[in-house]
Amino acid sequence: MRDKIKIFLFILSLILLSLAFGQVKRPEELTFPPLKFEPPDPRQFRLNLAQGMRAYFQEDHSLPLLNLQALIHFGDLYVPKEKSGLGSLMAQTLIKGGTKTRTGSQIEDRLDFLGASLNFSVGERVSTLSLSILSKDLDEGLDLFFDVLMNPEFREESLKIAKGRMIEQLRTANDAPSAVLAREFERLLYGDHPLTYQPTKAIIEGLSREDLKNYHRKYFFPRNIILVAAGDFNKKNFVNKINRYISKWPNQTPSFPTISQNFPEVEPGVYFIQKKINQGYVSIGHLGIEDTNPDYFAVQVMNFILGGGSFTSRITSKVRSDEGLAYNTGSRFTYRWGFPGTFSGYVQTKSSTVGYAISLILKEFERIREELVSDAEMETAINYYLESFSEFFSSPITTMRNFAMLELQGKPMDYYKTYRDKIRSVTKEKVLEVAKKYIRPEKMVIMIVGDWEPCNQGDPKFPGPLSKLGKVHQITLRDPLTGEPMK
Amino acid sequence: MRKSTLAVLSILFIVSWPLLATELKLEVMEHQLANGLKILMLPRSGVPRVVCHIYYKVGSVNERPGITGIAHVLEHMMFKGTRIMGVTDFEADHALNQKIDELMNKIYREKYWKKNGDMAKVAEWEKEVEKLLKEEKKYIIKDHLWETYMKHGGTGLNASTSDEVTGYYVTLPSNKIELQMLLEADRMVNAYFREFYSEKDVVMEERRLSENSPGYLFNEQVRATFFVGSPYHWNVIGWMEDLKKMTKEDLIDFHNKYYVPNNAVAVYVGDFDPKTVIQLAEKYFGPIPRGNDIEPIRTSVPPQDCEKRIIGEGPAPSQIAIWFHIPPEGEPDTFPLSVLASILTGDTGRLYKSLVQEKDLATMVSAFCRPQWYAGSFVVSARPKIEKGIKPDDLENHLWAELEKVKKEGVTAEELQKAKNRYEASFIMSLQSPMTLASRLGRAELNRGWRSLLTDLEAIKKVTNEEVKAVASKYFVRSNSLTAIYRRSLAR
Numbered sequence: 001m002r003d004k005i006k007i008f009l010f011i012l013s014l015i016l017l018s019l020a021f022g023q024v025k026r027p028e029e030l031t032f033p034p035l036k037f038e039p040p041d042p043r044q045f046r047l048n049l050a051q052g053m054r055a056y057f058q059e060d061h062s063l064p065l066l067n068l069q070a071l072i073h074f075g076d077l078y079v080p081k082e083k084s085g086l087g088s089l090m091a092q093t094l095i096k097g098g099t100k101t102r103t104g105s106q107i108e109d110r111l112d113f114l115g116a117s118l119n120f121s122v123g124e125r126v127s128t129l130s131l132s133i134l135s136k137d138l139d140e141g142l143d144l145f146f147d148v149l150m151n152p153e154f155r156e157e158s159l160k161i162a163k164g165r166m167i168e169q170l171r172t173a174n175d176a177p178s179a180v181l182a183r184e185f186e187r188l189l190y191g192d193h194p195l196t197y198q199p200t201k202a203i204i205e206g207l208s209r210e211d212l213k214n215y216h217r218k219y220f221f222p223r224n225i226i227l228v229a230a231g232d233f234n235k236k237n238f239v240n241k242i243n244r245y246i247s248k249w250p251n252q253t254p255s256f257p258t259i260s261q262n263f264p265e266v267e268p269g270v271y272f273i274q275k276k277i278n279q280g281y282v283s284i285g286h287l288g289i290e291d292t293n294p295d296y297f298a299v300q301v302m303n304f305i306l307g308g309g310s311f312t313s314r315i316t317s318k319v320r321s322d323e324g325l326a327y328n329t330g331s332r333f334t335y336r337w338g339f340p341g342t343f344s345g346y347v348q349t350k351s352s353t354v355g356y357a358i359s360l361i362l363k364e365f366e367r368i369r370e371e372l373v374s375d376a377e378m379e380t381a382i383n384y385y386l387e388s389f390s391e392f393f394s395s396p397i398t399t400m401r402n403f404a405m406l407e408l409q410g411k412p413m414d415y416y417k418t419y420r421d422k423i424r425s426v427t428k429e430k431v432l433e434v435a436k437k438y439i440r441p442e443k444m445v446i447m448i449v450g451d452w453e454p455c456n457q458g459d460p461k462f463p464g465p466l467s468k469l470g471k472v473h474q475i476t477l478r479d480p481l482t483g484e485p486m487k
Numbered sequence: 488m489r490k491s492t493l494a495v496l497s498i499l500f501i502v503s504w505p506l507l508a509t510e511l512k513l514e515v516m517e518h519q520l521a522n523g524l525k526i527l528m529l530p531r532s533g534v535p536r537v538v539c540h541i542y543y544k545v546g547s548v549n550e551r552p553g554i555t556g557i558a559h560v561l562e563h564m565m566f567k568g569t570r571i572m573g574v575t576d577f578e579a580d581h582a583l584n585q586k587i588d589e590l591m592n593k594i595y596r597e598k599y600w601k602k603n604g605d606m607a608k609v610a611e612w613e614k615e616v617e618k619l620l621k622e623e624k625k626y627i628i629k630d631h632l633w634e635t636y637m638k639h640g641g642t643g644l645n646a647s648t649s650d651e652v653t654g655y656y657v658t659l660p661s662n663k664i665e666l667q668m669l670l671e672a673d674r675m676v677n678a679y680f681r682e683f684y685s686e687k688d689v690v691m692e693e694r695r696l697s698e699n700s701p702g703y704l705f706n707e708q709v710r711a712t713f714f715v716g717s718p719y720h721w722n723v724i725g726w727m728e729d730l731k732k733m734t735k736e737d738l739i740d741f742h743n744k745y746y747v748p749n750n751a752v753a754v755y756v757g758d759f760d761p762k763t764v765i766q767l768a769e770k771y772f773g774p775i776p777r778g779n780d781i782e783p784i785r786t787s788v789p790p791q792d793c794e795k796r797i798i799g800e801g802p803a804p805s806q807i808a809i810w811f812h813i814p815p816e817g818e819p820d821t822f823p824l825s826v827l828a829s830i831l832t833g834d835t836g837r838l839y840k841s842l843v844q845e846k847d848l849a850t851m852v853s854a855f856c857r858p859q860w861y862a863g864s865f866v867v868s869a870r871p872k873i874e875k876g877i878k879p880d881d882l883e884n885h886l887w888a889e890l891e892k893v894k895k896e897g898v899t900a901e902e903l904q905k906a907k908n909r910y911e912a913s914f915i916m917s918l919q920s921p922m923t924l925a926s927r928l929g930r931a932e933l934n935r936g937w938r939s940l941l942t943d944l945e946a947i948k949k950v951t952n953e954e955v956k957a958v959a960s961k962y963f964v965r966s967n968s969l970t971a972i973y974r975r976s977l978a979r
Contacts (some may be wrong), residue, residue, distance in 0.1 A: 115913060
């Protein structure tokens with residue numbers, strides 16, 4: 001009975017409250033209660049473990065599980081050309097190749113039995129070993145995690161299977177037009193450089209267990225790793241347990257190869273790659289900037305307006321929404337640690353409208369370099385970054401990883417604390433300035449993967465030939481198995 | 488006044504976790520409006536944001552030949568505005584749209600109804616349309632809904648259409664849930680399909696993107712060959728010719744039928760007060776009239792009673808896949824089948840150990856069990872090691888041998904336990920992401936109720952070796968199978 005009364009009172013309060021709400025018809029009439037959010041402070045989570053290993057840990061008891069990651073300062077970039085592919089091979093064999101005391105199958109079978117997952121990936125300069133496991137299995141999970149991290153054996157059988165897979169992947173490397181475009185666009189802009197090295201079948205076959213062990217020895221040591229973890233553990237006990245594994249793990253002297261910062265002067269114009277498909281896949285751009293550039297925040301706002309803010313951006317609005325020319329279109333600045341990223345406008349459109357779509361994107365490049373953006377565009381862009389800011393901290397493990405990445409890359413640890421002020425300080429004038437500075441029509445290369453005849457012919461809105469857009473270079477793809485030009 | 492439906496059902500669900508000292512709590516609150524709209528709420532602390540999703544029980548299974556792809560086209564068109572969104576002067580824009588539609592109808596009749604239509608007339612009308620479209624531009628506020636969400640910090644902003652469900656997603660700061668209520672309620676009833684013809688072009692470009700993805704066209708044919716007599720026959724994107732000929736009238740009919748509150752569920756996961764959400768839902772969704780009851784789709788997959796084979800080639804990795812018909816989700820046989828797929832697949836699974844590790848014949852293998860709402864499929868597949876001269880056809884007997892082994896000997900106790908542990912752990916892990924959680928709750932609610940997520944987990948835990956053997960014998964037979972062989976070729 002008491003429950004019924006409670007329900008009745010609750011319903012009554014709902015009705016009264018709904019009467020109190022005025023009828024709002026349009027979103028601009030809405031007012032919202034204030035919301036204050038302060039980002040977490042990295043110092044609260046920062047720990048020094050044994051042997052100089054650094055860590056960011058956060059307890060989170062909402063679910064009976066935990067996530068643990070080792071971020072290792074190692075990646076494809078530190079591998080010479082004649083060993084390219086070593087990163088992929090290590091990614092596939094660090095776990096499967098077993099350890100001194102366990103075979104790969106034993107490790108994987110046990111983790112699978114526990115419903116856990118352990119993955120290893122190798123990036124450009126950062127590699128990650130990550131474990132997700134139920135907290136009841138924490139001790140066993142840590143045993144396996146540190147065994148794999150510290151004592152991999154890279155047994156021959158795992159190498160054989162991984163190499164087989166890599167060679168099958170090479171065979172299909174020229175199949176997907178999007179993959180061809182991404183790879184060749186970077187190859188053109190960065191030239192023959194560690195950022196663009198591709199393995200061949202001969203290189204893959206030549207990679208050895210000894211190579212993997214050497215690179216592991218050279219880069220996997222406590223001072224070269226940051227651990228991040230979040231989940232259902234007691235921080236103090238957790239640290240003690242981890243220290244037991246690593247307290248005798250010797251450090252090495254870090255040595256990273258010097259990597260060239262020289263990139264080729266690329267002749268602007270059209271670079272065409274023939275593929276018999278019914279669309280052209282297009283990238284238009286040049287090298288960009290690093291995200292440590294003081295202009296980074298202004299560039300983000302500028303690109304949001306130009307083509308990065310999905311439907312609110314000019315390129316998407318024009319090319320997709322107005323003209324119906326494409327499903328995917330826009331512009332992007334990519335970023336990489338220690339090297340300039342790329343800037344590009346992109347579109348995939350049916351062959352006959354390739355030229356027209358490109359012309360529309362180029363016009364938007366010109367426009368943002370010539371006129372101040374509108375107040376409304378600024379408001380949308382800046383509010384987006386401010387109002388979505390808390391998304392950086394959407395889960396404890398993401399937060400820990402974000403902090404660790406700042407430290408690993410030597411970025412200021414108050415990056416998130418000052419983030420919103422830096423966004424707020426971007427002005428229309430600054431947007432114009434960075435558009436002029438970082439979008440350079442005189443350097444623009446237009447790369448197209450598509451079917452030459454219909455692309456070159458165009459349509460009534462932009463009749464060909466494509467040479468109207470610049471000197472045309474036909475690119476012959478290489479056979480990914482041999483690295484030699486395709487016949 | 489709405490009556491007892493205003494009552495709030497707050498249900499605390501405790502998933503027991505026998506291996507754990509503590510219990511796992513999944514607290515989902517339900518509220519149903521008088522018009523039938525269901526609200527699911529899962530408050531959780533964390534950053535001050537809320538995942539706000541709305542799901543409609545409509546997808547490509549609700550289509551028929553001739554209008555395939557329409558559920559997805561409609562999803563696109565839902566971003567084109569309403570009477571208040573996307574337009575500065577509704578009446579003026581509406582008048583222009585009527586003229587455009589009239590001309591487009593004439594053009595379609597000439598082009599698609601007649602064998603030898605008058606193309607000169609078509610060209611003339613097309614010019615007129617172009618003029619009207621130009622005129623209309625001055626009334627259109629481009630992508631107004633999207634922009635409104637974004638400037639209020641909307642992330643995860645998207646929509647998707649599957650075979651059975653269409654969803655609209657946004658994650659907002661906690662103080663802005665009202666914005667989502669206003670916009671979603673508005674477009675549920677007042678969607679206005681301006682810019683229809685250019686958006687259809689966008690969808691056709693989307694289809695072309697798929698066509699250029701290696702292997703897509705073959706897989707589309709495999710699906711069409713496998714599912715006969717059922718709307719799973721076609722992909723969500725639809726056939727190109729149907730997209731071309733689709734009219735605005737088709738779209739309006741489809742929208743009116745399925746976009747009604749009694750065919751939808753709104754899901755909120757994040758940092759919010761459920762009382763406020765209920766008040767806002769009553770205020771914004773409450774006044775929408777209930778729609779007609781919707782008849783469940785009429786469908787069945789008739790027994791195949793013959794072996795099917797389909798062979799293709801093109802620029803994708805060589806592969807063999809064997810498909811079997813299985814019952815729809817929730818049927819008792821689907822649980823042992825799910826367990827079996829888990830035992831066969833992955834790098835610790837039987838197929839990998841046999842075909843990749845021991846025999847060195849394949850580079851990739853997989854098995855998956857996919858019971859859908861109205862039909863299901865179980866697929867085992869493998870990619871041959873070309874380097875050793877192996878062809879996809881060579882793997883067929885090896886795949887069958889593994890299936891026969893299960894029929895005869897079943898699986899080991901350890902394999903069975905492993906599959907159950909994996910299912911359970913991955914369920915718990917999926918609770919970490921509010922977006923995944925919202926999606927699972929919303930989709931499950933529209934078919935068998937969100938509690939089916941929990942009852943399915945319990946059903947999996949009860950699966951026995953005998954059941955695994957029995958389903959293997961029942962479904963893994965040639966007359967229930969389709970073998971798809973794809974050979975890599977660069978001729979295309």
